[in-house]
Amino acid sequence: MANALERFLPEGCAPTIASYILEHNVKFRISKSRQTKLGDYRKDPKENFHRISVNGDLNPYSFLVTTLHEFAHLTSFEKFGPRIKPHGKEWKQEFRVFLLEFINRNVFPKDLESALMNYTMNPKATSCSDPRLMLELRKFSKEETAPLLEELNNGELFQFQNRIFEKIQKRRTRVKCRDIERNRYYLINAVAEVKRIQNG
Ligand SMILES: [Zn+2]
CATH class of the missing domain: 3.30.2010 (Zincin-like)
Structure with a gap:
């Protein structure tokens, strides 16, 4: 074993x-x-x-x-x-x-x-x-890993659970984000892995 x-x-x-x-x-x-x-x-x-x-x-x-x-x-x-x-x-x-x-x-x-x-x-x-x-x-992961939400800049767009959000601002352990489509605000865990979306 x-x-x-x-x-x-x-x-x-x-x-x-x-x-x-x-x-x-x-x-x-x-x-x-x-x-x-x-x-x-x-x-x-x-x-x-x-x-x-x-x-x-x-x-x-x-x-x-x-x-x-x-x-x-x-x-x-x-x-x-x-x-x-x-x-x-x-x-x-x-x-x-x-x-x-x-x-x-x-x-x-x-x-x-x-x-x-x-x-x-x-x-x-x-x-x-x-x-x-x-x-x-x-830090010890070999492969290129997905960025964490807290590593993105405010205003950056990202995909998370098949929805697109804008990062607004970090608050303690979570980050206020705006769901672009629904135009609603959510708090997402700061260490969630997300997918960057390039602006423009
Ligand atoms: Zn446990």
């Missing part, structure tokens, strides 16, 4: 992930790219195993962080029961323990390491997609 995982993970990490998969009885699936999520954790009460899937198109650091993110769901639900918040303090505590295992082995570049620590120490960061963390993780 470690061999199959090797090409998705930073060097030397595959055996540890393979041992987590065995230890926790996980059906681990490498999934096709999904726009809405990087990974997924599920446990059907009728099944005696857990399911984790991670997108196969992630760069190795994103793949590792996403995998640990999903394992933290598994162990936090196991330890604290199903009623805890998905990204609450119990989850964060578990996520931190998993991350430290790899931080102690110097797996992550320093910038990414501090973004990760920040994320797990900040009690307000409760979503899957912390903007700063997302930006740090994107």
Whole structure:
């Protein structure tokens, strides 16, 4: 199993992930790219195993962080029961323990390491997609990736979910945008991947 995982993970990490998969009885699936999520954790009460899937198109650091993110769901639900918040303090505590295992082995570049620590120490960061963390993780992607909404200039046009918007202005973690056709305003996540449309 470690061999199959090797090409998705930073060097030397595959055996540890393979041992987590065995230890926790996980059906681990490498999934096709999904726009809405990087990974997924599920446990059907009728099944005696857990399911984790991670997108196969992630760069190795994103793949590792996403995998640990999903394992933290598994162990936090196991330890604290199903009623805890998905990204609450119990989850964060578990996520931190998993991350430290790899931080102690110097797996992550320093910038990414501090973004990760920040994320797990900040009690307000409760979503899957912390903007700063997302930006740090994107740096390691090999291919030319789609720009993030926050990388566009105000006034630029872009396509998102088959609609055309004009970027108006960033507000904290979201960006006010105008749907050109409907002439209505929406708030879109600043780290959404969008497609640039050249003006004129
Ligand atoms: Zn999650």
